[in-house]
Amino acid sequence: MTSERSDTLDQAMARSSGLDTLLRDLTDRAVREVPGTAACSITVRRADRLLTLAGSAGLPSGLDQRQYENGAGPCVAAAETGTEQYASDLTTEERWPAYTRYALATGVRTVLAVPLGVTGESGAALNLYGERPGALAAGRDAARAFAVRMTDAVTTALRIEHHRQSAADVRTALLSRSVIDQAIGILMARERIDADRALERLRRASQGRNIKLRDLCAQVVERTANGPSPDRE
Numbered sequence: 001m002t003s004e005r006s007d008t009l010d011q012a013m014a015r016s017s018g019l020d021t022l023l024r025d026l027t028d029r030a031v032r033e034v035p036g037t038a039a040c041s042i043t044v045r046r047a048d049r050l051l052t053l054a055g056s057a058g059l060p061s062g063l064d065q066r067q068y069e070n071g072a073g074p075c076v077a078a079a080e081t082g083t084e085q086y087a088s089d090l091t092t093e094e095r096w097p098a099y100t101r102y103a104l105a106t107g108v109r110t111v112l113a114v115p116l117g118v119t120g121e122s123g124a125a126l127n128l129y130g131e132r133p134g135a136l137a138a139g140r141d142a143a144r145a146f147a148v149r150m151t152d153a154v155t156t157a158l159r160i161e162h163h164r165q166s167a168a169d170v171r172t173a174l175l176s177r178s179v180i181d182q183a184i185g186i187l188m189a190r191e192r193i194d195a196d197r198a199l200e201r202l203r204r205a206s207q208g209r210n211i212k213l214r215d216l217c218a219q220v221v222e223r224t225a226n227g228p229s230p231d232r233e
Helices: 003-015 019-033 065-070 074-081 097-105 137-191 195-209 213-226
Strands: 039-046 049-055 085-087 110-115 124-130
Touching (some): 039 074, 039 137, 049 065, 049 074, 065 074, 065 097, 074 110, 074 124, 110 137, 124 137, 137 195, 195 213
Antiparallel strands (some): 039 124
């Protein structure tokens, strides 16, 4: 990849206002910068299943998902084996018959899937689609170079996503703990019982009503704050 193209990727990362925007911008750039590319997507394995993180404008609906459902296709093979997959002309391709039929029906004639060595993930690939037989042949080197740059961006994006999710989980846990403690305090004051017994009563009530303990405690707190005490269990 040329220095100019490297600069455009760095600028995209700096300019993006969110992860979705960044990844979508990268796939759109791949379409513009890799010769013969009509559409592009990013496949990553998360929680033991493959999914598409982002797709460029013009990506046919279901093109990647059909591969995931069948467990076969160039994107799946590239992500799972770490080996580049190239189909010059899908009309003569025999490796993935079910996927090939679907891709041809969407107007895709050639596919190139380049593995991404994303840190912390068990498989990822940059998927490029062309509309003419052999359209991607001249762009394979450019695609590999773009994949190297995209690997860092995807790794960073997924790391940020993981940290945000972890922070959200912590906030949820703290809020849950807070509302449970409030409900325990209400029962202790109302029933004149200790904290362990109050918690046990709340647990039995949540099981009996088949609702989460956190949700039951929120009801207790809300009803107490609004006036009359809730029915005793």
